Amino acid sequence: MMAVEQVLIAGVWRKAAAKSTFKxxxxxxxxxxxAEFPVSDWQDCEDALNAAVAVAKELRAVSAEKLAAFLDLYASKLEDHTTVLVETANVETxxxxxxxxxxxxxxxxxxxxRQGATAAREGSWTHAVIDTKANIRSHFAPIGPVVVFGPNNFPFAFNxxxxxxxxxxxxxxxxxxxxAHPLHPATSKLLAECAVSALADTGLPPETIQMLYHIDNEDGLRLVSDPRIGASSFTGSxxxxxxLKAAADSAGKPIYLEMSSLNPVVLLPGAVVERGEKLAVELADSCLAASGQFCTSPNLILAIIGEGTEQLSKDLVGILEERTPGLLFAAGSVDALDESVHALMDEGAKALTGAERVIGDGYRYKNTLLRTTAEQFLANPERLQREAFGxxxxxVTADDVAQLQRVLEALEGNLTGSIYSSTTGEDDAIYAKIACGLRFKVGRLLNDKMPTGVALSPAMNHGGPYPSTGHPGxxxxxxxxxxxxxxxxxxYDNVRADRLPAVLQDNASNPSMWRQVDGSWVRG
Amino acid sequence: MMAVEQVLIAGVWRKAAAKSTFKxxxxxxxxxxxAEFPVSDWQDCEDALNAAVAVAKELRAVSAEKLAAFLDLYASKLEDHTTVLVETANVETxxxxxxxxxxxxxxxxxxxxRQGATAAREGSWTHAVIDTKANIRSHFAPIGPVVVFGPNNFPFAFNxxxxxxxxxxxxxxxxxxxxAHPLHPATSKLLAECAVSALADTGLPPETIQMLYHIDNEDGLRLVSDPRIGASSFTGSxxxxxxLKAAADSAGKPIYLEMSSLNPVVLLPGAVVERGEKLAVELADSCLAASGQFCTSPNLILAIIGEGTEQLSKDLVGILEERTPGLLFAAGSVDALDESVHALMDEGAKALTGAERVIGDGYRYKNTLLRTTAEQFLANPERLQREAFGxxxxxVTADDVAQLQRVLEALEGNLTGSIYSSTTGEDDAIYAKIACGLRFKVGRLLNDKMPTGVALSPAMNHGGPYPSTGHPGxxxxxxxxxxxxxxxxxxYDNVRADRLPAVLQDNASNPSMWRQVDGSWVRG
Structure with missing residues (x-):
């Protein structure tokens, strides 16, 4: 029998304090x-919290360059371990x-x-504001230990x-x-090993990064509300x-959440007529990417009734039936998807295709297209906005633009919203009517583009109104x-010059950093 | 009998839906x-919310220039009404x-x-970020109707x-x-009249600003958690x-709170020896300003035991006894202060002077100095951090620097923290030891300056860690x-150029606005 895997606490891999394990x-x-992984008891959290508090103080004296060097080196080490990482993640996910x-x-x-490294070196994220006349200066400084809850659907990029x-x-x-997420612990272990090695090589304190594989829900609630943390973040259901939000809120601890999103895609009539066939392919590609297990997968397609929409619906069914259903992460993923699909059907949505499990090897569900009317949707908007993850x-077909507008008004907060319109301008009047309604329901508004690509751009917003996240800012x-x-x-108010953080002193210590000095952004 | 005053809802002064009134x-x-003012029923809130939702949409099409013109004109109208405003506020407060x-x-x-007008015109607050290569653009847009709960202590500036x-x-x-705060409704009415007149003169929708004098606590909780609002803000107890935070949080609505703060002032030994007499005057001035009814009034003075501290303590008692106690806002203010002072005394603090009501006309309490040891404080830090507003x-006297450090570590989040040190450098070693501990407990760190002045500077932070506010950012x-x-x-992701907000188009519509374009801050 293999030994239970060790957790990374206070700078060392050690036996977990755990009453149970999982595979x-x-x-x-x-x-x-x-491999067998521990479900850590509170004692592991307690030890991790204490180590985090101590190292948070140490880190305040560490240069941004050193943090950046670590991030760069960690990236390189991940690249060096590409083969084992992707093979392990493939087996787990x-x-x-x-x-x-x-x-x-x-x-x-x-x-x-590497972008994080660049940002740390560059320093502008601290948003240094200097009022030389009043001798008042401010910037953003580290908030304290951060607890990160990763989701099931990105074993690397959101881990x-x-x-x-x-x-x-x-x-x-x-x-x-x-x-770490309990659906990919072996991947997380490999990643953590790279992190530990990069910390050591960079000379950062080994306690800087700690990892638990799994904890009880109750301990999660304790963790996000513990006075020793600065903030927490969560991506998941x-x-x-x-x-977690309720627990953190009641303790006055910031928590940043990414929770759920239907990512409505609105197809205006001109676009449907102009390129309906192409749109059906784009929709299928986006909906089936990663078997629909993205936070930005389109769960809701809105169109106005008409011949073009009927044809698009048929085309989409055809493509969905033609493509082999992809794997879902776990037996529970299939169960949850089936439950959601049937809950939507119980509210009146009809299954045009799919809506059942695939019999055979692996966790699969038939590619599914449901359909309902805007009227039905508006009669029960809350239940018909249930996310079917997968x-x-x-x-949802509307009778006319006015009804489409009412559907948009009834939407909950979403990460994204897309509008496809004709390239020749014939949808422009409708666009003008509906865009504002959608705009305030979503964090990212797209034109003629599916939401599933989330570019690593400084202008990206992967956030949105509640309940897609916990704060729209x-x-x-x-x-x-x-x-x-x-x-x-x-x-810093009237603080003596030699006691100011280097970045707030009159002469910038960092030539690449943008600072707002007496109302102007200046660099160097 | 005078008629009950009217509330400002949906652009008109009208009779409140109210079951009770107050004076x-x-x-x-x-x-x-x-004058008799109404305690509005939920129906007034309901009507205000509906009007706010409608006007929020209208305002999206209003230029920043028009918003700015309103703010400027409102300021001018307040100046035009100076005499009646200050007289009314004086009588009420x-x-x-x-x-x-x-x-x-x-x-x-x-x-x-006027600063708000300048910021609206200038536009940089929207933090426009443009990635021309990916054609992704983002900025901050209006969040939606804002509910503002003003405090009792600033009838104009925080109303x-x-x-x-x-x-x-x-x-x-x-x-x-x-x-409005129920302790100064007549002042609020006058202010609202100026606002209404400025809205009309600027041509902004009259529903842009609405006002209720008072509502039940339960209605306040409903208001901050209502799906129709964007956010709320609160300054008070x-x-x-x-x-309010619990209600807003549970509905996923941002709420910005300023709740309480002891504003610790640390007097290092060299400063006490060097200028103890002057410090006693500075402390008295700051503690007694507005009868101590500022969010930033120093409630906690920390010093290391010694002759200088004893002398300063005596000097401070002398000044406090010499000065006539100022007015407090209400009978309830005196009660609350007395209750807090005695609660602190119950925990072992000794009254060096004051700690009782002033008999006679007006709501007054004797200027009060309590004293306790760091040891006592550390034995019961939570109860000894009770705010005594007034x-x-x-x-609090510490035996040595190490004990002082422990006191700082035991502090809750505060808006401010001040450190006074010798001008000749003899406190520098102690400063280096303690400043970091205090830094992470406060939003604004001061040197050799009392916290009660909150300059209107772009670098100001009138915020801080919980529970001084609800979010430290x-x-x-x-x-x-x-x-x-x-x-x-x-x-905006791939949104067609002519559909972008003007401020996110390639060519800036506003030459004064700073935008971050492909990593650089540019203007014009």
Missing amino acids: TVNPATGASLE GLPITPRLKDVELLRTTTQL GISGGDLTAAIATGNPVIAK RTAGLR NSTML FTSVGIPAALRRFGVLQC | TVNPATGASLE GLPITPRLKDVELLRTTTQL GISGGDLTAAIATGNPVIAK RTAGLR NSTML FTSVGIPAALRRFGVLQC
Whole structure:
């Protein structure tokens, strides 16, 4: 029998304080994997918290250059371990090695880490504001230990131990306690080993990054509300997110959540007539990417009734039936998807195709298209906005523009919203009518583009109104904006020059940093 | 009998839906004032919310110039009504007409409004980020109707109808529902009349600003959690703030709170020896300003035991006894202060002077100095951090620097923290030891300066760690930073050029606005 895997606490791999363990399953075969991982007791959290508090103080004296060097080196080490990382992640998640894991997600992860390094070196994220006349200066400083809860759907790029939240927390000078997702612990272990090695090589304190594989829900609630942390972040289901939010809120601890999103795609009549066939392919590609297991997968397609829409609906059914259903992450993913699809059908949505499990090897569900009317949707908007996480989407047809507008008004907050319109201008009047309604329901508004690509751009917003996230002013993707979540505003009033942080002194210590001095942004 | 005053809803002064009314009392005489104000029922809130939703949409099409023109004109109208405003506020609050109301607070209010106008015109608060290569663009847009709960202690500058939160909300293009404080309704009415007149003269929708005088606590909780609002802000007691926070949080609505703060002032030994006598005067001035009824009044003085500290303590007692106790706002203020002072004494603090009511006309309490040891403080840090709002402060003496450090570590989050040190460098080693501990407990760190002046500087932070506020990343004073609270991050991904907001188009429509284009801040 293999020993239970060790957790990374206080700078060392050690035996977990754990009453139970878990194993994972290969979603392609249903076979249980051999390694056994601990479900940490509170004692592990307690030890991690104490180590994090101590190292948070140490990190305040560490240069941004050193943090950046770590992030760069961590990226390189991930690249050095590409083969084992992608193979392990493939076995645990069923995501294909190419292009997804190797060419897309690992690249995304190393790019994020390097962008974080650049942002740390550059320093502008601290938003230094200097009022020389009043001798008042402010900037954003590290918020304190950050607890990151990673989701099931990105074993690298959103993993608590290697993803965007870790990158942002480290780039802002905060230690991280990563709660890995229990569906890919072996991948998380490999990532953590790279992190540990990069910390050592860079000379950063080994306690800077800690990792637990799994904890009880109750301990998660304690963790996000513990006075020792600065903030926490969570990507995952709405149910879990709202419980964590309630706990963190009641303790006055910032928590940044990405919880759920239907990502409505509005197809205006001119676009449907002009390029309906092409749109059906684009929709299918987007809905089936990663078997629909993206936060930005389109769960809702809105169109106005008509011949073009009927044809598009048929085309989409055809493509969905033609394509082999992809793997879902776990048996529970299939169950949850089936439950959601049937809950939507119970509210009146009709299944045009799919809506049942695939019999055979691996966790699969038939590619699914549901359909309902705007009238039905408006009669029960809350229940018909249930997220069906996976390879399922729902077409809602409106009788006219006015009804479409009412559907948009009834939407909850979403990460994204897309509008496809004719290239020749014939949808422009409708666009003008509906865009504003959608605009205030989504964090990112797209034109003629599916939402599933979330570019690593400084202008990206991977956030949105509640309940897609917990606060509409923050983004989890896009550097340096994502760093702001882990900063705390600190002001210096009449503080003697030699006691100011270097970045707030009259002469900038960092020539690359933008600072706002007496109302102007200046550099160097 | 006078008619009950009308509320400002949906652009008109109208009879409130109210089951009860209230009157105010002149704190200088205890005499009841004649005017009768309504405690609005939920129906008034409901009507205000509906009007706010409608006007929020209208405001999206209004130019920043028009918003700015309103703010400027509102400031001018306040100046035109100086005499009646300061006289009315004086009668309701007991605050002196000069210098406080006329020369300080009204000027502060008009300055804020004009700074808000400048920020709206300038436009940089929207933090436009443009990635031309990816054609992704983002900026902060209006969050939606803002509900502002004003405090008792600033009838102009923090009033929901005229203060910094209203300024920030309007400058960002959001309508405001002001909940005036029931201790100064007549002042609020006059301010609202100026606002209404300025809205009309500028041609802004009259529904842009609405005002209720008073509502039940339960309706306040409903208001901050109503799906129709964008956000709310509150300045006041911790008890009320935490109740509102819980309600808003559970509905996923941002709420910005300023709740309580002890504003520790640390006197290092060299400074005490060097200028103890002067420090006693500075402390007394700061503690007694507005009878200690500032959010930033020093409630906690920390010093190391020694001859200098003993002398300073005596000097301070002398000054406090010599000065006439100022007016407090209401009978309830005296009760609350007395209760807090005695609660601190129950925990072992000794009263060196004061600690009792003043018999005679007006609501007054004796200028009070309590004293306790760091040891006692550390034995019960939570109870000994009870805020005593008013003309009372507490000296805590530590045996040595290490004990002082432990006291700082035991502090809750505060708005400010001050350190006084010798001008000749002999406290520098102690400063280096303790400053970091204090830094992360406060939003604004001061040197050799009392916290009670909150300059209207872009670098100001009038915020701080919980529970002084609800989130350590925001400030309620300092423009444009304070505006950010009422913005929502909106991204445009591949949106056609002519559909972009003007400020995100390639060619800036506003030459004064700073935008981050492909990594550089550029203007014009």
